[in-house]
Amino acid sequence: MTGISVTLAQLKPKLGCVAENLVLIEERIKKAAADKVDLIVFPELAVTGYFLKDLVPEVALRIDSSEITHLKELSRQISIAIGLVEVTDDYRFYNTALYLEDGEIRHLHRKVYLPTYGLFDEQRYLARGERFRAFDTKFGRMGLLICEDMWHLSSSYILAMDGASILICLSSSPGRGIEGEILGSARAWQQLTSTTAMFLNCRVLYCNRVGYEDGVNFWGGSEYIAPSGESVIRGKILEEDSVRATLDEGALRRERIFFPMLRDENLFVTMQELRRIESKRGQ
């Protein structure tokens, strides 16, 4: 396979305005499809905005809703990764990412790690996802992560072990830390995505939103990181952007030949030791 063309849609959703956000999203999808892009990635909660609090039940969508059906239809033109609030039949609300392809939901990931500290309060309003699974797409095997998920080493590790060579992280990362050369949260994320790509010989697609909610800024800086850990392209900081990346299959092949860490990863040893630790904790 030659290059996969990807757009990271660094947009600014309006808080709680599902219909208006879907209009913005559809514009971006149509533009990318017209540009012959293979995959468009949106941020975490792109459909709803982030600091929803008690708005969660009002903005949540059922998987069989007309809104998601419409997005599925759009995925006949271009593959779509997008974040929203999902409501299930038993009235649980999830911070969910969908991967849509050829009119179908190829994968549904529910955020596992809901940050509830500092300025975050997700677990008060949302239910926790319970799995990380890689999935096949027409562009290869991928894994979906939502923001905080990526701060847990095991999440990306599991997806890589499950065969994903592309990790897509949908993010709504608030900007903070003004003492350094670059924004503190941007620096932390850049280290994280680069290190993850390097450790797991994976491509990382990171899409972060922009805009302000109640004085909190979201810093953007969406990027594509090659399996070497090198940032190939990075979006603007604090401004809307559309970041166009081409994922080079050759770069993955070469990286995995030069540094076959993933091949050599010993799942047996890892599992044995984790089971030992688990059983000890259970005592």
Add this chain to the structure above:
Amino acid sequence: MGGLSANTDLLRKILVGFVKDEVHKVGVQKAVLGLSGGIDSALVVFIAAEALGPENVHAICMPYKSSNPESETHARLVAQACGVNFSVVPITPMVDSYFDMFPEANNMRRGNKMARERMTILFDHSALLSALVLGTSNKTELLLGYGTLYGDMASALNPIGDLYKSQVWQLSEAMGVPKEVIEKNPSADLWAGQTDEEELGFSYRQVDELLYRMVDQRKITEELLAEGLEVDFVDDIYKKVQNSHFKRRLPVIAKVSNRTIDRDFRYSRDWGK
């Protein structure tokens, strides 16, 4: 240099973006603020001019008869430097007619009344001009409670409320606030010759170092003492922060229902924006 040293390019971008985004998203183009002649309001007016265009920013100087005449001169200088609209609304008649009824009032009551008088003028101009009121309290003042509740602490948006005074100085220099304003001794200018640092009993640089370590880094007293801070100073500032906390909160509501505002009725202010 510790964490009080700020990347001013980054800070400027965040704060200019904040004013632009938060003003425009409520469907308004303009902002109004009080310009005292001091550094905090000077910095905010520079930020607002860059965010909204100087023609959309209205700065109002509101002197009392005992205010230092230099304050109005500096306010005018700042307004000219960034090209915003400028007007002067003296508060002497309103304040004096009130205190004619309470001639025994002390400096604190008079100072608070002046701050609240100015607030009513700004919010009246908010309606007059369809403009949001910008706050000019910095993080040092807010944490110490060195401000008047519903007076200078009242605003719709505050771009500098998370900046210590030391950072206000840095950003002001970077943004080109006139030197005279940056270099003068900070003063609430409530009575002749008043300076903040004399009234507070410590310098802003001293207290910023302590507040940064105590609040932002969450260092405990033993750590602060090991770093050379005086125990009395640490205790005094901790109490100041604690005792002024009511000023940083909305009025307390007695809960009787299942959904009480701000307790279990929780929405962002930017709900639908």
